[in-house]
Structures are given as C-alpha cells and as structure tokens.
Amino acid sequence: MTGSQFTIRRWTSKHVAKWLKEEGFSEYVDLLCNKHRLDGIALLTLTEYDLRCAPLELKVLGDIKRLMVSIRKLQKQHKDILAEMGYVGEECLVAHAGNSSQSKDCQCNGVDHSRDSGGSSGDLRTEQYQNGKYYKYQPRRLDPEFWKTALSSVYVFVVFGFTSIVMVVVHERVPDMQTYPPLPDIFLDSVPRIPWAFAMAEVCGVVLCTIWLLLLLLHKHRSILFRRMCSLMGTVFLLRCVTMFVTSLSVPGHHLQCSGKLYGDMWAKFQRALAIWSGFGMTLTGVHTCGDYMFSGHTVVITMLNFFVTEYTPRSWNFLHTLSWVLNLFGIFFILAAHEHYSIDVFIAFYITTRLFLYYHTLANTRAYQQSRRARIWFPMFSFFECNVNGPVPNEYSWPLSRPKLLKALIG
Known part of the structure; x- marks a missing residue:
C-alpha cells in the first residue's frame, strides 16, 4: 500500500502505521499512530522540527534524518495536495512555532516565514519575497x-x-x-x-x-x-x-x-x-x-x-x-x-x-x-x-455535464 495505490487523503492512523513498518520505523508506530493519531495529511505536513521538538521529541538523530527522507519522498509525490492546502512547496510547511529560534532563519522558495502575521503556530504566510521585494500572499485561486x-x-x-x-x-x-x-x-x-x-x-x-x-x-x-x-x-x-x-x-x-x-x-x-x-x-x-x-x-x-x-x-x-x-x-x-x-x-x-x-x-x-x-x-x-x-493547476477530474435525472434516480 503506497501513496500511488491509495490516496493519501484517505489514510488513517492504521495506514500510516503500515507505511512506517514498510519504511523500517516500526518502533515509532505506537508514538506517532496510537498516541498522536497521525493520519495521511498530518504525516504529509510533518517537518523535521516536529520530530525534534515537543510533543514528539525523537532522540535518535539518524532515525530523524531517515524518517524525514521518507516523508520528503511522500511530499514530492503529492505536490498537488500540498499546494491545495496552501503550501508553495513540499518543504515550505508552516509548522514552526512562532517563538522558536529556528523560525527566524526559516526561508523556503522565496517565502520568509519570520514575517508571518501574529507570530503564532499555524499562521498562514501573508507575504512572499523575491528579487529583493515583498509581495502580498494571495489565497489559492483557479x-x-x-x-x-x-x-x-x-x-x-x-x-x-x-x-x-x-x-x-x-x-x-x-x-x-x-x-x-x-x-x-x-x-x-x-x-x-x-x-x-x-x-x-x-x-x-x-x-x-x-x-x-x-x-x-x-x-x-x-x-x-x-x-x-x-x-x-x-x-x-x-x-x-x-x-x-x-x-x-x-x-x-x-x-x-x-x-x-x-x-x-x-x-x-x-x-x-x-x-x-x-x-x-x-x-x-x-x-x-x-x-x-x-x-x-x-x-x-x-x-x-x-x-x-x-x-x-x-x-x-x-x-x-x-x-x-x-x-x-x-x-x-x-x-x-x-x-x-x-x-x-x-x-x-x-x-x-x-x-x-x-x-x-x-x-x-x-x-x-x-x-x-x-x-x-x-x-x-x-x-x-x-x-x-x-499556482499549479491540480489534476482533478469531473463529469462535464450534470447527470441525467434517470441516472440520478437509479444511483440515489
């Protein structure tokens, strides 16, 4: 069971546990899946800062690095989902606490996270930086x-x-x-x-x-x-x-x-x-x-x-x-x-x-x-x-015309 075989949006904690076992991180199944109830979206937006700091606080540096390599592979495979959630790139995940020392130096894909409004965890980017200028961040529009x-x-x-x-x-x-x-x-x-x-x-x-x-x-x-x-x-x-x-x-x-x-x-x-x-x-x-x-x-x-x-x-x-x-x-x-x-x-x-x-x-x-x-x-x-x-146009498909009334009646 991989991201290409089953949509990561629908992953539950059980799917994450199975993925962790396949990647060789069985010892963290109880911590991540049972205690903190990580599902597919939570796993996709996980950062190295999350693994190092509370409440997870993983102690083994090698495990942190190897787990992040596997997570980044997932993020690369699901760029469209990350973009829909407001992340410009798979590495630019605004999961840093506003009062952390790392957030001052965090800058990905031209986005300066230290300028986030309010300075609290979970705040969305309000500005983008490029060519020495700041531009107002706009919500996703299609x-x-x-x-x-x-x-x-x-x-x-x-x-x-x-x-x-x-x-x-x-x-x-x-x-x-x-x-x-x-x-x-x-x-x-x-x-x-x-x-x-x-x-x-x-x-x-x-x-x-x-x-x-x-x-x-x-x-x-x-x-x-x-x-x-x-x-x-x-x-x-x-x-x-x-x-x-x-x-x-x-x-x-x-x-x-x-x-x-x-x-x-x-x-x-x-x-x-x-x-x-x-x-x-x-x-x-x-x-x-x-x-x-x-x-x-x-x-x-x-x-x-x-x-x-x-x-x-x-x-x-x-x-x-x-x-x-x-x-x-x-x-x-x-x-x-x-x-x-x-x-x-x-x-x-x-x-x-x-x-x-x-x-x-x-x-x-x-x-x-x-x-x-x-x-x-x-x-x-x-x-x-x-x-x-x-932003990128996600590959989503839908029937171009509304379903006929007879078909709706048979289905519903």
Whole structure:
C-alpha cells in the first residue's frame, strides 16, 4: 500500500502505521499512530522540527534524518495536495512555532516565514519575497473565466487564419527547383524516403489530439487548460508566420511538385487560404503546400499535444505518458522520413515548442512573479490570461455535464 495505490487523503492512523513498518520505523508506530493519531495529511505536513521538538521529541538523530527522507519522498509525490492546502512547496510547511529560534532563519522558495502575521503556530504566510521585494500572499485561486477562454479561442483561430494567408504567400515565393536544388541534410541524405510516412505522422497527431480532447473534457479545470492551449499554440504559430515569411528555403525533395505563382488574383488567394485553414493544413484533408518549411507546423502540434497530455495527467499514469511520447517521437520521425521538412525545421519546432511550454508553466506556477511589474510588461497576454490563476493547476477530474435525472434516480 503506497501513496500511488491509495490516496493519501484517505489514510488513517492504521495506514500510516503500515507505511512506517514498510519504511523500517516500526518502533515509532505506537508514538506517532496510537498516541498522536497521525493520519495521511498530518504525516504529509510533518517537518523535521516536529520530530525534534515537543510533543514528539525523537532522540535518535539518524532515525530523524531517515524518517524525514521518507516523508520528503511522500511530499514530492503529492505536490498537488500540498499546494491545495496552501503550501508553495513540499518543504515550505508552516509548522514552526512562532517563538522558536529556528523560525527566524526559516526561508523556503522565496517565502520568509519570520514575517508571518501574529507570530503564532499555524499562521498562514501573508507575504512572499523575491528579487529583493515583498509581495502580498494571495489565497489559492483557479478562476475558470470562460470569457477569457473564449477570447483565447478567437486568438488562436485568427492566428491560424493569418498563418494560412502567409502559407499562400510563401508558396508563391518558393525557389525554383531547377535553380535551387534541395539543401544538404544529414538525415534526408541518409534515410530513403518513405511515401506513406507523412500520412502516418498526421495519424499520430490525430491520436494525440483525440487523447487530449478526452482529457480536456473530463478535467475539472478544463477552461484554464483550454485557454493555455490556445494561447501557446497561437503564439508559436504567430512566430512561425514570421520565420516562414522572412526566409524562403528551397524544396527539401524532388518528389514535391512545387512551383510559384499559382494564384493570380486576390480572390483565388483567399480561397486557397480558406481551404488551408478549414483543412487544418493536413494532407489527410487534401491540403498540399510548399515553402512553409522553417519551422515544421506538424512538429509543433504533435509536441504541444504531448506536453499537455503529460503535464495534466497524474504522474502515475505511466502507460499514457509513454504512449504520448512514443506518438510524439514517431510523428517526428515520420515527418523526416517523408522528406517533407529539413531536419533543422523539425529541431527548431521541437525546441521552440518545448521551451515556450516550460517557460509559460514556470511563470504560471510562480505566484510572486505573476504579481511583478516585469511580467506585465514583457508578457502582457500571459499576465492577462493568468492573473486569476495563481499556482499549479491540480489534476482533478469531473463529469462535464450534470447527470441525467434517470441516472440520478437509479444511483440515489
């Protein structure tokens, strides 16, 4: 029986006793479980100060250190639960007595515990310290703000439409294949082309998209997740518009039948852009484009979906995480095996997508930075979308619609 097999919220003193025995601390079962009645939450918030001082007062230093190592493993596995209870990190547990000598020097993750209001045991943090400044501590907020989610969806659809227009423009500017042959590429020159590989790459993307939409439907904070998906996807594709437009790379393979100046008037260009936009730029929907090489849009979508699936599912869902990464990596391989993009296109797409995803979520999970002026200046859209979401989003699931009356009657 471990934390991954049974939710630690439901642990009783008996479960804690069993855990202590499994970890090799049988001699402390009577003290911790029978005398002081520690349950799962109490165990999770236990600190070294609690073990050393009254009322526990453990005497053996080695046992204290080893027990804290085991407790910290639990805290690391249950970061979401600690965050819900108001703890920024698993090590920043406000369990120190206000009159203790240790509380004067206690400072974790930029939070100065000596500034707690009232100075009594159990007081909550009121300020956070970062970059030489104190910020007011705010309670945990996870506002869905559906109107912002709707605005983010409009943003990503507009960006996709603009991307389609840029793809039409760069198609007209694609270098002539006779004058500008394919550039040397170590992967494309070494691996023979597989004709059906690009379709398989898009199948990987469709499977990942289906998994993500199902998770999004069942996630309790689906509005926040969808808003983040739209803002990140729109920003990456907006950057892709710039890189496609400023430099036109030659066609990566002679199998691609590309020629410029295909669309004469503005109406024809608009119709072509609309066809690309409505078909999501996929060959499975009949869309074939040239010139949009730096960087790979297919790699962006597949990688972004993979990161959202792995980020917003429990760490114990190993099969789903493995499947998601396999689809991501195989999708990238199929793109290159089809000779539809240069290797640099795929590498840059993967790097930009992963860095932007990680930077965004690092900022979103750092509450003090959200309140800083620098964040509002350099990341205005991020500050706008995330101003009422301070802290990590827990992976909680719920049925999106209310249960039908007949089902309620059968259950209740």
